[in-house]
Amino acid sequence: MNILISGAGVAGQALAYWLHRHGHTATVVERAPRLRDGGFAVDFRGEALDVLDRMGLLGQVRALDTQMGDATMVDADGRPYATLPAVVYAGDLEILKGDLTRLLHEVTCDVAEYVFGDSVTRLEEQADGVRVEFERGAPRTFDLVVGADGLHSRTRALAFGPEERFLRHLGIYSAVFSLDNYLGLEHTGLLYSVPGKAANIFSARGNTEARAALHFASERFAYDRHDLAEQRRILARRFAGEGWEIPRLLREVAACEDLYFDANAQVEMESWSRGRITLLGDAGYCAAPTSGRGTSQALIGAYVLAGELAAAGGDHVRAFAAYEREMRGFVAEHQKAGREGAEAFFMGTPTQELLDMLAAGMPHTERGAVVRLKDYPA
């Protein structure tokens, strides 16, 4: 089958890999002019390690492990008051999001067609395929269309309706960006947190760089998601007058090239599929960054979707139904973790006792443990 994937993120590229393994032809259309390599570290838990193993990538991902140690909570004067155990924020294995995106691209760029700088504008389901119109390219017809275009999925909007119907805002906005490791952090991070606001800085790439994040509590508000200057102004306003390293971080935000700013939100849908169109990863069932499971979910979803298509001999109706059945319970669990994470997010100055309790409750898998994924015929 000829299958169009909208979005070259983790979900879209992992799906391109598995579709090729099952003998299909994938075309990936990505709105950005090139791979988007910004973002913080992402971590893998449980079954996602098994998927990486089945893709033959576990060794390469392990080689890129950020190897972070415990991080330190600091007050407004930079004085440490508690330790955040690494298992709470780095999971079983953690790598930079950009490294993962690049790795997935390396293993799929020769086996899938990639179209950068374009986007789907119209989807028309026909008896034997979906006619797709694009912003730039000529219309084409595909057997199936998969929306892997993230939280603000265009595919979802075109096939299911406006995002307001499906997004549950969790009351937090986050910004992530790269900067020099000017504090000389070594495989560790510093976290600052007051009611309603938090910031952190972590060393990255063997301590040669750093990544910082700014988070604030807010009801949902309107802004232009493509206007980075406006997002910088929002951050400057929200964090004006804050202590610790915040004044420096605001200067860094103003100069950085890879600002990623978005609401922490979840996507809740009764069904992820309509006819020959289905959704994958954040587009269909985002669990929010506070779940710490978005990347694992995207990888596993790609494996299951491609596998169920193979198991159903290409019968997309059966395959999409099976994909949802396999994934629903798992997604519900992750979304619950995302909501709980958001509720606990702005706890002011957490005590060591609370942080240790959090660490004790984290699902922890033995590194490389192989868990319950179905085997699909190749």
Ligand SMILES: Cc1cc2nc3c(=O)[nH]c(=O)nc-3n(C[C@H](O)[C@H](O)[C@H](O)COP(=O)(O)OP(=O)(O)OC[C@H]3O[C@@H](n4cnc5c(N)ncnc54)[C@H](O)[C@@H]3O)c2cc1C
């Ligand atoms: C730049 C970036 C940085 C991120 N940083 C973090 C982070 O620090 N921490 C965290 O927890 N999560 C982060 N995320 C989200 C995280 O990557 C996802 O939760 C998770 O990996 C699931 O991935 P996904 O492929 O479903 O969605 P995403 O990773 O969001 O990928 C979606 C892809 O679709 C593309 N796209 C969007 N609209 C269109 C369109 N109309 N047409 C074609 N393509 C489109 C996007 O450019 C993107 O490449 C980030 C996402 C991005 C894009």
